[in-house]
Amino acid sequence: MGSPRWRRLCLLLLAGLTSSLILYGHYYATVEAPTSQRLLPPRRPASPHPGGRPLAALGASPSSRGEPPALRTPALGFGPSACLHSVTARAKADPKFGQLFRFDIPVLMWDQHFSPETWDRLKARHVPYGWQGLSHAAIGSTLRLLNTSSNRRLFDRDNFPGGCVRCAVVGNGGILNGSRQGKEIDAHDLVFRLNGAVIKGFEEDVGTKISFYGFTVNTMKNSLIAYEEYGFTQIPQAKDLRYIFVPSDMRDYVMLKSAIQGSPVPEGSDKGDEPQKYFGPEASAKKFKLLHPDFLHYLTSRFLRSEIINTQYGYLYMPSTGALMLLTALHTCDQVSAYGFITDNYEQFSDHYYELEKKPLLFYANHDMMLEAELWKSLHRAGIMKLYQR
Ligand SMILES: *[C@@H]1O[C@H](CO)[C@@H](O)[C@H](O)[C@H]1NC(C)=O
Ligand SMILES: *[C@@H]1O[C@H](CO)[C@@H](O)[C@H](O)[C@H]1NC(C)=O
Secondary structure, three states: OOOHHHHOEEOOOOOOOOHHHHHHHHHHHHOOOOOOOOOOOOOOOOOOOOOOOOHHHHHHOOOOOOOOOOOOOHHHOOOOOOOOOOHHHHHHHOOOHHHHOOOOOOOEOOHHHOOHHHHHHHOOOOOOOOOOOOOHHHHHHHHOOOOOHHHOOOOOHHHOOOOOOEEEEEOOEHHHOOOOOHHHHHOOOEEEEEOOOOOOOOHHHHOOOOOEEEEOHHHHHHHHHHOHHHOOOOOOOOOOOEEEEOOOOHHHHHHHHHHHHOOOOOOHHHOOOOHHHHHOOOOOHHHEEEEOHHHHHHHHHHOOOOHHHHOOOHHHOOOOHHHHHHHHHHOOOOEEEEEOOOOOOHHHOOOEOOOOOOOOOOEEOOOOHHHHHHHHHHHHHOOOOEEOOO
16 A cells, blocks of 8 residues: 555645635645645655555654653543553553553643743744744743643543543544444544534534544634535534644644634734634633644654655654544543544545545645554554544
8 A cells, every 4th residue: 555655645735825825726735734834846755655664663762852751640531440441451552552652641731831841842843843933922821821620631531420431533534425424423422523524414424523623723724715615614613612723833822822812813824813703702711722742742753753754844744633633532532433534445435525526535745644544554453443444
């Protein structure tokens, strides 16, 4: 399954496009792209990808360089649970994944993390893994608002007495078209969705429940443009819905602050945007979660260290939003099922489940979908999560 990777790599990459340019039709190319890049020439691999990179190679030398000291975060929800076949237990028992998973790493970031030590560590790394070039005052003023208990954990274990917290993470892959998995998805305790998560008209296939919606401001806004024609006209809103910000750029910190304050974005590329338009009128600090840049760094270096990192565009590389949501669930839930994620037979399916005509999966130069595919397959085989395949 290796060679199609480069052949099919779509090089529409992207960005430095202003949002107005994006509005004029470059949106397909930018949906999953970070924001701070200039238009790039097509990337040509120096040599064909030799196919599956063994995960063991990733885990063989997990570098502790740059990783944060473990924070004890009992609030995060891994306390002793009554769950027999939990992700944690399975991962720890697995020879390969036992070396990769660190369940003491902070998944979320909140006000107390904004210390001089964290600033010094993170300002040495570029986004999304750090704060290089970002303003101390702006980061600080955002993080100070993340001061509620719900900013410190993804969910409250007390709401799930006596058992496993079962999570479904729903990607938007074409494999879900006609899958009739909706009931099964909704039967999970918590359901994660992301980016262009079209629900209307696809309830039988993808369900309706939504506990978390994950995005970067860039992917969120581009999804609204690119998938509007398929009915994605509104970011999901509901009373109990929580938003998971992926801090891929300054934009995300700025939007998050405005969202909590309920005021228009004062500066930057989203200047004038009304966050209520996306997140609804009753947004307050407790509605929002922010992934910790150290968590993104840890995930990338241990689970999804792509060879793209070693190319001249390596600084653009990051795991896809779907990958980040799935890995977030794997570090917080007791049991995890993945739906709509890339599988070996992806060529049989459309890019997304809601397209009217089959479109080939779009590969972005800043993601490594084949590496992600291999990780999901491998986690499924190890019994650590369940990957929906057909
Ligand atoms: C959180 O911060 C806000 C804004 O500074 C403040 O009004 C609020 O009282 C703080 N809440 C807690 C629980 O400290
Ligand atoms: C979705 O499934 C239906 C029924 O199997 C099929 O006719 C249609 O072409 C599929 N759509 C896409 C975009 O693949």
